[in-house]
Amino acid sequence: MNKNTSIKDVLAVVDGTPSSLAAVDQALAYADIHEATLTIVVVTENLALAAAIDPMAYAEAIAASDTLRKEHVAAVRERARGASVQVEVHALFEAPGLLPGLAKAEGQYADIALIPGAGSWQSDGLRRHVIEVLMFAGVPTMVVPATWRPARITHAALGWNASLEAFRAARTVLDLVESGAAIDVIVVDSLDGHRSDRPVPGAQVARHLARHGHNAVVHAIGSAEHGTSGALQIFASEQHADVLVIGGYGRSRALEFVLGGVTRELIAHQRLPIVFVH
Incomplete structure (x- = not known):
């Protein structure tokens, strides 16, 4: 059987929470199968705007959100450490309504996007929105259950x-x-x-x-x-x-x-x- 060479640029979008890290493993395995480059986008919602009317609350919210962003990105980078394929980890930290559009920009240059299924995101609404935006961007978008074990598709x-x-x-x-x-x-x-x-x-x-x-x-x-x-x-x-x-x-x-x-x-x-x- 000849090896499929069509997949060379893989995008994975996760939120970096502990429940999403298994999806990082899945993306690494899938990219390895195809000897592809993997880009992992870690999306973190900036919740500070919700507290914008109160300067003190805003400052506390922006600090808390930024801490979460750093923790999530660090967790994903640690999970990808020592990968057998080239991996790039990008962080998206923005108001919830803007995150899907930013993820779309990443997806336009991928052969396929991998998105963890239900239960692997802190916000399932954000998960669904990211899937929809990537799909409309024209990139084939694979939504995977937690039990998925990547292998060549026969x-x-x-x-x-x-x-x-x-x-x-x-x-x-x-x-x-x-x-x-x-x-x-x-x-x-x-x-x-x-x-x-x-x-x-x-x-x-x-x-x-x-x-x-x-x-x-x-x-x-x-x-x-x-x-x-x-x-x-x-x-x-x-x-x-x-x-x-x-x-x-x-x-x-x-x-x-x-x-x-x-x-x-x-x-x-x-x-x-x-x-x-x-």
């Missing part, structure tokens, strides 16, 4: 609905997997009303993936029992896929992101690593 699941985002997700799959990978193309509730004179949904993208040397198979599943997001994750897990890749649906309205319900649910809960592509 089996991927692709959520397919023939949307523009799904087409982009299919191209991302080609960058993520190893040669000759197994790829499950999953269509949910897409055979309802299907006409026999038309290709089965997913058949054409499976053919495209097969032409790249992969073993692509279409699976039609229903969502009635678990909903679309649950059905996708359950099926991918039962197939023992290494990763689920999905086109993240949403659109930007000024500074507010409006996500599709399936995307929002997948961001909230991960059974396996999920890559969002927009």
Whole structure:
């Protein structure tokens, strides 16, 4: 099996709290697998602005926030000490509302961004916002559960609905997997009303993936029992896929992101690593 050489610039975003340090280990292992450079961005919320009306409280809050920033960055740097790959650790210390935009600037030059899943951030709202911003920046964004053990991807699941985002997700799959990978193309509730004179949904993208040397198979599943997001994750897990890749649906309205319900649910809960592509 040939080694995948598409991933050379990996970004990981963490908040540097103790619960996030396992994600640093995961990012180091993933970068090592691909012999890639790893950039770790440590985001720390500056809570001083909330106390701006009281000069004394402001001074105390800025000092406390700065102490946290230094502790978080030091913890991440210590965790990355002696890594077998090149590692850069950057600190982002700003008002909560500005942090996601700053993280986006880092992500624009990465091949993939790794974000710890639910439970690995002090502020889950900040975690979700960072994921959304990176996704809209165009970088494939992998949200990983704490149990994930990085390895070469030889089996991927692709959520397919023939949307523009799904087409982009299919191209991302080609960058993520190893040669000759197994790829499950999953269509949910897409055979309802299907006409026999038309290709089965997913058949054409499976053919495209097969032409790249992969073993692509279409699976039609229903969502009635678990909903679309649950059905996708359950099926991918039962197939023992290494990763689920999905086109993240949403659109930007000024500074507010409006996500599709399936995307929002997948961001909230991960059974396996999920890559969002927009």
